[in-house]
Amino acid sequence: MEFRPTLVAFLCNWCSYTGADLAGTSRLHYAPNIRIIRIMCSGRIEPTFVLKAFQQGADGVLICGCHPGDCHYQEGNYKCLRRYKLIQKYTQQMGIEKERLRLEWISASEGKQFAELVNDMTKTLLQVGPSKVKGTLEVEHLKK
Amino acid sequence: MEEPRIGVYICWCGTNIAKMVDVEAVASEVSSMPHVVLAKNYKYMCSDPGQELIIKDIKVHNLNRVIVAACSPRIHELTFRTACEKAGINPYLFEMANIREQDSWVHTDRSEATKKAIDLVIAAIRRVRFHEALEKRSVSVNPATLVIGGGIAGMTASLEIAASGKQVYLVEKADHLGGMVAQLDLTFPHLSSAQQIIHPLIQRVKNNPNIKVFLNTQIQQVHGYIGNFNTTILQNGNESVEIEFGNIIAAVGLKPFDPVVIPEYGYKKIPDVVTSVEFEQMLLSGLIQTSEGKDPRNVAIIHCVGSRNKKFHEYCSRVCCMTALKYVHQIRAALPDANIFEVYADMRAYGKGHEEFYAHTTHKQIIFLMFDQQTGLPRIRKAGAADKCNIIIEMDELLSGISIEVPVDMVVLMTNMEAHDDVKEVVRSIGVSLCGNQFFIEKHPKLDPVATTTGGVYIVGGCQGPKDIPDSVSQARAAAARILATIAQESVPVEVTTAQVNELLCCGCQTCVRVCPYSAVSYDESKKSSVVNEVLCKGCGTCGAACPAGAIKCKHFTDSQILAEIEGIMSLSYKY
Numbered sequence: 001m002e003f004r005p006t007l008v009a010f011l012c013n014w015c016s017y018t019g020a021d022l023a024g025t026s027r028l029h030y031a032p033n034i035r036i037i038r039i040m041c042s043g044r045i046e047p048t049f050v051l052k053a054f055q056q057g058a059d060g061v062l063i064c065g066c067h068p069g070d071c072h073y074q075e076g077n078y079k080c081l082r083r084y085k086l087i088q089k090y091t092q093q094m095g096i097e098k099e100r101l102r103l104e105w106i107s108a109s110e111g112k113q114f115a116e117l118v119n120d121m122t123k124t125l126l127q128v129g130p131s132k133v134k135g136t137l138e139v140e141h142l143k144k
Numbered sequence: 145m146e147e148p149r150i151g152v153y154i155c156w157c158g159t160n161i162a163k164m165v166d167v168e169a170v171a172s173e174v175s176s177m178p179h180v181v182l183a184k185n186y187k188y189m190c191s192d193p194g195q196e197l198i199i200k201d202i203k204v205h206n207l208n209r210v211i212v213a214a215c216s217p218r219i220h221e222l223t224f225r226t227a228c229e230k231a232g233i234n235p236y237l238f239e240m241a242n243i244r245e246q247d248s249w250v251h252t253d254r255s256e257a258t259k260k261a262i263d264l265v266i267a268a269i270r271r272v273r274f275h276e277a278l279e280k281r282s283v284s285v286n287p288a289t290l291v292i293g294g295g296i297a298g299m300t301a302s303l304e305i306a307a308s309g310k311q312v313y314l315v316e317k318a319d320h321l322g323g324m325v326a327q328l329d330l331t332f333p334h335l336s337s338a339q340q341i342i343h344p345l346i347q348r349v350k351n352n353p354n355i356k357v358f359l360n361t362q363i364q365q366v367h368g369y370i371g372n373f374n375t376t377i378l379q380n381g382n383e384s385v386e387i388e389f390g391n392i393i394a395a396v397g398l399k400p401f402d403p404v405v406i407p408e409y410g411y412k413k414i415p416d417v418v419t420s421v422e423f424e425q426m427l428l429s430g431l432i433q434t435s436e437g438k439d440p441r442n443v444a445i446i447h448c449v450g451s452r453n454k455k456f457h458e459y460c461s462r463v464c465c466m467t468a469l470k471y472v473h474q475i476r477a478a479l480p481d482a483n484i485f486e487v488y489a490d491m492r493a494y495g496k497g498h499e500e501f502y503a504h505t506t507h508k509q510i511i512f513l514m515f516d517q518q519t520g521l522p523r524i525r526k527a528g529a530a531d532k533c534n535i536i537i538e539m540d541e542l543l544s545g546i547s548i549e550v551p552v553d554m555v556v557l558m559t560n561m562e563a564h565d566d567v568k569e570v571v572r573s574i575g576v577s578l579c580g581n582q583f584f585i586e587k588h589p590k591l592d593p594v595a596t597t598t599g600g601v602y603i604v605g606g607c608q609g610p611k612d613i614p615d616s617v618s619q620a621r622a623a624a625a626r627i628l629a630t631i632a633q634e635s636v637p638v639e640v641t642t643a644q645v646n647e648l649l650c651c652g653c654q655t656c657v658r659v660c661p662y663s664a665v666s667y668d669e670s671k672k673s674s675v676v677n678e679v680l681c682k683g684c685g686t687c688g689a690a691c692p693a694g695a696i697k698c699k700h701f702t703d704s705q706i707l708a709e710i711e712g713i714m715s716l717s718y719k720y
């Protein structure tokens with residue numbers, strides 16, 4: 001069967017989730033393989049969430065927060081950026097290609113950018129192919 | 145944990161969802177999942193009958209968890225939470241799946257959209273099992289208000305609040321009240337006197353026993369949260385006063401842009417090139433004269449100075465076009481024979497009475513010359529000895545398509561209005577943010593333009609974005625009404641989805657203390673553990689993500705809730 005990449009996205013409530021809603025209100029179309037999870041701020045992202053998504057079968061994980069300076073909680077997105085770089089290191093060590101994990105800033109008015117981002121990442125994942133770590137990763141020990 | 149009894153409702157949203165998602169298939173697919181007591185689909189879940197359906201089912205079937213798959217939670221989460229509450233279950237035992245904005249409206253393949261809806265509902269079912277009842281909390285409201293900025297907006301708001309007998313602390317940076325309006329002569333579009341508007345207001349503020357004015361005063365860091373703020377005020381740089389207040393209004397206005405940075409205009413180099421604010425002073429003095437003490441025979445007024453130009457400020461300052469037209473009337477009255485040139489890029493007459501004012505002004509025998517900001521600004525130079533004027537403006541005139549030279553004796557630059565230099569310190573001290581143009585950001589541009597995302601902090605007048613007097617006054621009164629309503633309630637609800645430290649797991653590393661943007665976490669030496677002040681906590685979850693010991697629980701966004709959601713969200717995609 002043809003490969004259909006699964007994309008899990010963590011979106012902060014104030015900018016990015018609202019931007020994704022705007023894509024809907026504007027009736028922009030994008031690839032249906034994305035599954036969105038709402039968090040209050042990108043600063044809430046922990047490595048466990050990303051790894052869990054890969055373990056559960058995601059071919060790609062997308063994290064979106066407010067643009068630098070616009071975080072509803074002042075600086076959660078900067079904290080996320082720092083953590084993202086660490087998570088990238090972990091995941092690459094585990095053999096997860098770096099293209100599979102992406103952090104992008106999407107504002108509440110960027111519905112179009114969000115739709116384009118989803119399509120773009122889907123295209124990348126089609127090239128990278130199915131993730132090899134589905135079901136094999138051990139996640140639980142990472143907490144602590 | 146009590147056994148979850150989940151009711152699932154799939155909304156058609158008329159055809160909005162039902163056209164792209166097979167709502168019946170979604171309901172039947174999830175109906176046999178563990179803990180799901182019933183799964184129904186209905187035409188409009190948010191309608192009264194839709195909500196009644198939930199309320200009835202909760203009672204009849206003893207549901208203790210509810211899921212609605214419909215529009216975005218940003219639209220109707222509160223509606224359904226309230227319905228749950230009416231039926232007697234805690235509103236935080238509700239969960240929503242977004243199958244409209246993030247599914248039916250953005251996809252075109254019905255089977256894919258249906259599959260996605262099923263995934264989203266399964267994720268919600270897994271997540272809702274971990275929901276916990278959260279108790280609403282509220283804090284008392286100190287009835288005093290801090291107003292920062294004593295311009296027309298700040299004074300209007302102060303008077304409105306003081307009229308209800310409530311205390312106002314009005315902090316003004318300058319040595320006098322009145323702001324920009326105190327520097328104006330007449331106002332557009334009715335040519336009424338600015339002084340007659342502002343001076344009675346200043347007197348009323350000074351005489352009002354409920355308003356304490358602090359002149360020459362800058363605001364220090366404000367501590368606390370909605371209903372209970374406090375700060376120290378440094379008056380005249382030394383005397384410090386402690387004040388406590390429940391709400392804050394920022395009304396710091398804007399300042400005129402300095403045109404020195406535009407080389408084409410020769411401001412400060414060529415005599416008789418003045419800014420609009422300087423021209424107002426001339427008008428107030430009653431004499432329009434050149435630096436040589438002569439009546440100017442030709443006056444040019446240049447629009448958009450520093451505005452609508454990416455090199456300076458991209459935005460429109462909104463008041464300068466009408467102010468420029470106002471000058472036509474004032475110059476015409478003082479100098480009946482003078483030639484007046486309106487050198488403009490676009491004429492913006494958006495407000496009530498403005499278009500009429502524009503039409504009326506065009507009959508004043510004036511010459512309109514248009515330029516294009518993209519292709520080049522007019523260039524101002526000092527006239528030579530042989531010229532019969534002081535100044536020459538060279539420009540590519542857009543309407544005629546030719547390059548011309550305009551001889552004049554005086555140029556008025558309609559300067560842009562921009563943020564004060566200290567605006568960053570002001571926003572930092574009261575915990576709000578600025579947009580890219582350095583204007584204070586409102587909570588919602590359309591639905592909540594005077595509030596901010598920080599509870600108890602309001603923004604009015606120019607600092608929220610350039611605006612005229614009527615708009616500044618409207619905002620001031622709106623914010624005052626909001627604050628008086630809060631004061632009347634005597635208490636306000638605060639965030640309940642806060643963070644909580646498990647003292648047994650905390651290792652005392654204090655990472656959380658360092659990462660919290662609101663100083664809501666502190667370290668308790670006696671307990672050897674960090675503790676969250678739940679009134680200060682805004683629930684961002686940053687500390688929870690940072691804690692190396694997993695000791696922090698971010699209520700409603702706990703690890704278990706998010707991990708359960710992840711487990712559910714690829715149920716079908718993984719299978720196929």
Ligand SMILES: Cc1cc2nc3c(=O)[nH]c(=O)nc-3n(C[C@H](O)[C@H](O)[C@H](O)COP(=O)(O)OP(=O)(O)OC[C@H]3O[C@@H](n4cnc5c(N)ncnc54)[C@H](O)[C@@H]3O)c2cc1C
Pocket residue numbers: 292293294295296297298315316317318321322323324325328330331332333361362363395396397398399400420421424463467470561564566570604605606607611612613614616
């Ligand atoms: C040349 C010109 C002509 C105009 N003509 C008209 C007109 O004809 N009709 C019309 O409707 N509008 C006109 N306007 C617009 C009008 O001036 C504004 O709408 C009005 O001033 C907005 O009031 P405000 O109270 O928001 O701000 P401001 O008038 O700017 O007042 C802000 C106050 O806050 C103080 N402040 C600043 N920073 C701090 C701080 N950190 N701490 C404490 N205090 C601080 C300032 O000193 C000032 O007193 C004109 C503007 C200009 C520049």
Ligand code: SF4
Pocket residue numbers: 447448449451452459460461462463464465466490491492558
């Ligand atoms: S109001 Fe008129 S002069 Fe002022 S910036 Fe806007 S367009 Fe330019």
Ligand code: SF4
Pocket residue numbers: 645649650651652653654655656657673674690691692693694695696
């Ligand atoms: S980060 Fe966690 S372990 Fe460290 S002090 Fe805070 S709660 Fe305790």
Ligand code: SF4
Pocket residue numbers: 642643659660661662663664665676680681682683684685686687688698
């Ligand atoms: S959730 Fe955010 S605001 Fe609350 S204590 Fe943690 S870091 Fe501070």
Ligand code: FES
Pocket residue numbers: 012013014015016040041042043064065066070071072073075076077
């Ligand atoms: S709220 Fe969007 S990144 Fe913090």
